[in-house]
């Protein structure tokens with residue numbers, strides 16, 4: 081391969097590093113008065129602008145530097161989607177530090193693990209997380225200060241943001257770092273073992289936001305009003321808090337209020353034109369609107385991803401409400417956008433049924449993501465819409481290693497990242513997920529560890545072997561199903577297993593169904609074969625349904 085740096089003639093264009101602060105500077109300069117509305121943890125909707133968010137970010141950066149936060153140091157946030165959280169992102173990154181967004185829905189041990197692993201020095205939290213952080217405080221080894229974003233006063237060792245910012249002004253100059261410097265950190269618990277940190281750079285973040293703004297992705301415009309339902313602690317809020325100010329789109333931040341009535345009211349009152357979130361949230365909103373006979377005339381497009389979009393959702397959005405649905409697939413490791421299901425000329429004007437079939441696919445890659453499917457030996461498989469293989473990706477916003485696990489090198493020899501998803505790609509480049517090689521379950525947008533449940537289930541004296549898989553669920557996308565092989569004739573009942581698991585796993589992890597099998601399928605190397613088990617369960621359920629239909633008069 082010839083490296084361009086070896087050319088004796090260098091391009092003569094300006095040096096303009098792709099750093100995140102350029103996004104907020106652009107928004108302040110060109111779209112300073114554009115509104116950012118927030119429904120805070122408590123109280124009425126408050127309004128600010130990109131100009132004021134930029135000013136607050138500079139104060140935050142100044143104060144971080146005064147607190148001796150150096151380039152590359154990690155600063156955590158444990159907060160919902162608010163204007164101040166946006167200012168914190170830019171302030172932390174503008175101080176040259178790394179903004180570590182922590183998912184408050186993780187278990188206590190996981191939160192403590194990732195804060196310690198990241199060595200977070202300062203933690204910014206919403207008031208609603210004070211009890212959580214007070215509980216975890218003794219375990220947080222590197223945290224020097226906890227700043228509460230929306231507290232009226234400092235108390236019990238928690239500093240109110242206003243107190244912490246005392247003495248700062250809005251003139252502070254950003255700490256200059258190169259575009260390859262780390263900017264953001266997000267841990268993903270999508271596979272077994274400890275959560276792993278995905279470390280975004282300034283460059284990857286800026287390039288990803290530009291990709292997000294391509295017409296076939298979010299395609300945000302200065303005439304859009306954008307409501308990110310996807311939380312800022314989930315894979316960068318899908319890049320929206322960078323893509324919106326980059327485009328000059330207004331933002332509407334829902335705080336922690338993600339229930340259907342609150343979302344509906346906020347979208348209606350603020351004239352939201354574009355929104356993005358996981359299927360569970362949208363199902364709730366659609367059902368609420370249907371039950372009350374409501375509509376959202378301003379809402380033009382919704383992006384739905386994180387789990388497969390059910391057919392009924394496409395029908396309801398597109399057919400009943402005239403709202404365009406964009407099916408997305410992505411991963412934390414991809415910053416997170418991977419594909420979007422936007423039609424090409426060839427697919428516009430298709431009959432309803434064909435449009436729905438198309439939108440059930442996860443979609444095509446934008447420039448900046450390369451994707452292919454490979455067999456178990458790593459050989460590329462055909463793009464014919466039927467051959468199904470391991471999905472691998474590469475690009476400037478795709479992780480090449482995990483934070484402080486650099487020696488583990490997840491990439492294959494060709495530099496491709498294995499997604500753990502199994503998919504087909506058709507001739508036109510539309511990818512469709514057909515299965516998952518990784519052993520996880522995603523329920524309502526959050527991961528459930530099948531291995532953890534299995535380990536506890538096999539501890540039951542009458543269970544010889546246990547396997548947990550995700551099965552489709554209309555509300556939660558997936559719910560866990562526990563399959564057990566009894567140790568002897570006395571098979572435990574579903575109730576026995578529920579009693580056994582109660583108190584040992586989170587309540588929302590509890591399998592919805594327990595089935596008893598004579599044996600479980602295994603791979604050649606003796607590992608549980610979840611792909612085969614999922615097929616067995618599908619067959620069992622299909623034949624049960626057919627049986628049921630036959631029995632009905």
Ligand code: ADP
Pocket residue numbers: 268270314315384385386387388389407408409410411412413416442499500501513516522
């Ligand atoms: P995110 O926070 O974007 O959901 P995660 O890294 O937590 O990212 O999860 C990524 C995984 O979620 C993917 O590898 C895939 O298994 C699943 N996923 C994401 N989007 C879809 C989709 N549209 N259809 C099916 N599975 C999806």
